[in-house]
Amino acid sequence: MAExxxxxxxxxxxxxxxxxxxxxxxxxxxxxxxxxxxLVGIHRRGVYIARRLQKLVxxxxxxxxxxxxxxxxxYRDDLTTLSEQPIVHSTRMPEDxxxxxxxxxxDVIFTGRTVRAALEALVDLGRPQSVQxxxxxxxxxxxxxxxxxxxxxxxxxxxxxxxxVRVEELDGKDEVVICERDA
Amino acid sequence: xxxRHRSVIDLDGWTRDEFLFFLDQSRQMENVMDRPxxxxxxxxxxxxxxxxxxxxxxxxxxxxxxxxxxxxxxxNWSASGSSTAKGETMRDTAWTLESxxxxxVVMRHGAVGAAQYLASKLKRGIVLNAGDxxxxxxxxxxxxxxxxxxxxxxxxGRKIALIGDVLHSRVARSDVIAFRTMGxxxxxxxxxxxxxxxxxxxxxxxxxxxxxxxxxxxxxxLLRIQRERQQEGLFPSVDEYxxxxxxxxxxxxxxxxxxxxxxxxxxxRGVEIASEVADGHQxxxxxxxxxxxxxxxxxxxxxxxxxx
Numbered sequence: 001m002a003e004x005x006x007x008x009x010x011x012x013x014x015x016x017x018x019x020x021x022x023x024x025x026x027x028x029x030x031x032x033x034x035x036x037x038x039l040v041g042i043h044r045r046g047v048y049i050a051r052r053l054q055k056l057v058x059x060x061x062x063x064x065x066x067x068x069x070x071x072x073x074x075y076r077d078d079l080t081t082l083s084e085q086p087i088v089h090s091t092r093m094p095e096d097x098x099x100x101x102x103x104x105x106x107d108v109i110f111t112g113r114t115v116r117a118a119l120e121a122l123v124d125l126g127r128p129q130s131v132q133x134x135x136x137x138x139x140x141x142x143x144x145x146x147x148x149x150x151x152x153x154x155x156x157x158x159x160x161x162x163x164x165v166r167v168e169e170l171d172g173k174d175e176v177v178i179c180e181r182d183a
Numbered sequence: 184x185x186x187r188h189r190s191v192i193d194l195d196g197w198t199r200d201e202f203l204f205f206l207d208q209s210r211q212m213e214n215v216m217d218r219p220x221x222x223x224x225x226x227x228x229x230x231x232x233x234x235x236x237x238x239x240x241x242x243x244x245x246x247x248x249x250x251x252x253x254x255x256x257x258x259n260w261s262a263s264g265s266s267t268a269k270g271e272t273m274r275d276t277a278w279t280l281e282s283x284x285x286x287x288v289v290m291r292h293g294a295v296g297a298a299q300y301l302a303s304k305l306k307r308g309i310v311l312n313a314g315d316x317x318x319x320x321x322x323x324x325x326x327x328x329x330x331x332x333x334x335x336x337x338x339x340g341r342k343i344a345l346i347g348d349v350l351h352s353r354v355a356r357s358d359v360i361a362f363r364t365m366g367x368x369x370x371x372x373x374x375x376x377x378x379x380x381x382x383x384x385x386x387x388x389x390x391x392x393x394x395x396x397x398x399x400x401x402x403x404x405l406l407r408i409q410r411e412r413q414q415e416g417l418f419p420s421v422d423e424y425x426x427x428x429x430x431x432x433x434x435x436x437x438x439x440x441x442x443x444x445x446x447x448x449x450x451x452r453g454v455e456i457a458s459e460v461a462d463g464h465q466x467x468x469x470x471x472x473x474x475x476x477x478x479x480x481x482x483x484x485x486x487x488x489x490x491x
Binding site: 077 | 204211222484
């Protein structure tokens, strides 16, 4: 596999936190408050971003919105084409999602296949009133008719590039970088 | 960590880390069993053939449920009505299955090495051993370890006493390997006529008296006695077997408080296990049954995915 070379930094810790704060406010605004709202982070980094959004919404509105985590591994449509078997992580919903307004949270939206799988996984857990998608970066190259409702930043990329959203909890620092595969 | 096993014939060579990884994946699969929709599309489009040359209810149903929960297509093939009864060789059966598009073959057979042989004849499909003669029953051992792990967490230093017909038991063999790899102390007990001649070669202790074997045990595992073997004269009578080797409350009291009573099923009430133990608060027999579905889902998922 080709090595990844860091090409440029798109956001430092301050930028990233500013973006997450804005997303938190947009969520509340779109939902007209926090009524029946549930945050659901997609494994792995989406989970950490969702937890931060939960804290920011609580700070702003004084309400602790339920926050869950969703693993989409069992819903991937490319299982037999992968060289290695992906690891299944946990799926936990804080409460019944039926009739709720779900905000799916992920770090990057690319082809849209992860979100498709996430929607399928969600439907198996119940029937939400609505599902919206919030991401830190939209890097384009969609293969399915899916878009983010709230997006931190649009970053046009080539297919040879990769966007890495790094979070303190998992990577030891907050930043967003664009990497390129060595030829 | 990467998953290196394709066909699973036995558990020889599995590392402790592999067991731990597998147990974690099994727990995720058990979560699927708790959902309103107990089905995920992970193995959609895969064809599983359950090829049972020996009678089995729970293992076959457990595999079938696991396959269905992962959305695989399932074909059940029993020996009595199949072309093998008409004299077809196993090699021809293997090639027939492969030509039909079987991706995963789950096989139980009375002959030691049958699963290994089938795996060597398949060019593409993978084989999961559901029991071959007296050799191995890897999925039973995996579900046993998983059940114990859910109760105790780390199994390092825990003691398990396996009591009964070790000589004929593929479950005992696979359990010895699995629990030892997890760091458990394993003690065998049972009539000397039902013990392998070189029992120490298994790397475990043998206590003739079950009351001594269960001292300080965290798990008391009762192996199934097949009533038909009683006619072979390996022990005098079922009643006598129960008196000497059967698990009752008195025996369980000699183990650690709260020790788990385990059994691979189906149980012979009043033979290797008394009803008071089988239905008692220490019994995890039904948990083992549930664990069987979760661990088989994990095995099917881990072996059935990824590029071949």
